[in-house]
Amino acid sequence: MNEALKELIDLLDLEQIELDIFRGRSPEERIQRVFGGQVAAQALVAAGRTVPDDRTVHSLHAYFIRPGDPSIPIVYNVERLRDGRSFNTRRIMAIQHGKAIFMMSASFHIFEEGVEHQASVMPVVPEAETLPMFQDQMIGLVGDAPEYRDWLSRPRPVDARYASPLTWEAYQNPALKSAQTNVWFRYHAELPDDPLLHVVLAAYASDFTLVDTIMLAHGMAFGASDVQGSSLDHAMWFHRPFRADDWLLYAQESPWAGAGRGLARGEMFTASGELVVSVVQEALIRTTRSQNRR
Structure with a gap:
C-alpha cells in the first residue's frame, strides 16, 4: 500500500465528536478546494456508521453547494430519517465556517433475494494491464x-x-x-x-x-x-x-x-x-x- 492510499484510508477514518456528528480532514496539499470525491466518501462513511452492520448502501444523491476549504476540518451531521425493517435512510450535511458545503441523502438496504437481469454490456476495450x-x-x-x-x-x-x-x-x-x-x-x-x-x-x-x-x-x-x-x-x-x-x-x-x-x-x-x-x-x-x- 503506497503512502497516498494509506493517507486516503486515514482520511476516511472519521473522528466521532458526538452522537451522529463526525469530523474529517483533508490532505496537506496546496489545493484551492477540497476534492468532491473526498467529501462524498467521508459523508458516506459518516452515514454508514449509524446503520446496522447487515445493511449496505444501495444509493446516494448529493449536491455540491460550496467549495470546501482544505485548511480546516469538515463537520458531518447525520440525520436519521428512517430506520425500517428493510431500509435505513440518512441525510448528511457537511459544514465548514458555519455553512453547508455539501449535502447527501443515502439509503441502506438489507440483502434480499429478487429478480435479476443486466441489459448493459461492458464495452470491448484492451485489458487494464496492457495500458x-x-x-x-x-x-x-x-x-x-x-x-x-x-x-x-x-x-x-x-x-x-x-x-x-x-x-x-x-x-x-x-x-x-x-x-x-x-x-x-x-x-x-x-x-x-x-x-x-x-x-x-x-x-x-x-x-x-x-x-x-x-x-x-x-x-x-x-x-x-x-x-x-x-x-x-x-x-x-x-x-x-x-x-x-x-x-x-x-x-x-x-x-x-x-x-x-x-x-x-x-x-x-x-x-x-x-x-x-x-x-x-x-x-x-x-x-x-x-x-x-x-
Missing part, C-alpha cells in the same frame, strides 16, 4: 514542464488506465474528440473485507473523470483551455458487491451540455463484465468568457 498508467501518458503529452512535474510525480491512491483518449490528447488533436470515456481503475493494495470501504472508495474514484468526459467532447482540458469545471450534483446506485482492489472499468458518456452545465453518466463493470455501479453527474462547465457566476 499505460495515467501519469506515464500525461508525461508523454506535457514532457518535463515544471508546472506539472510535482503533480505527476506524487503517489496516487488510485491506479487509473485510460482505454480512450485523454482530454489533453483531444486538445492537441481535435480529431480525437469524443463524448465517451473508458477508464480502468483499482486501488493497488489488498484491502480489508469491509463492504462499506469498497463502496466508499468507488464513490471517491467516481468523481475523477466525469467532468473530463464532458470536456472531451469539446476538445477542452484543465490547464490547457480557458475552462472551469466542477461537480454540481452526483448520484450513485450500487447493484451488487465488488472489490475496489480489483480492476473496474468505468464506462462514461456525456449525452448533453449547454447553459453552462453538462451531464455525464457512467457504469462500473468488473473485469468479468458484471455491472456493479451506475453513476450520473451534472457539472458546471464554464469558459472565461462566461458572464454568469455560481
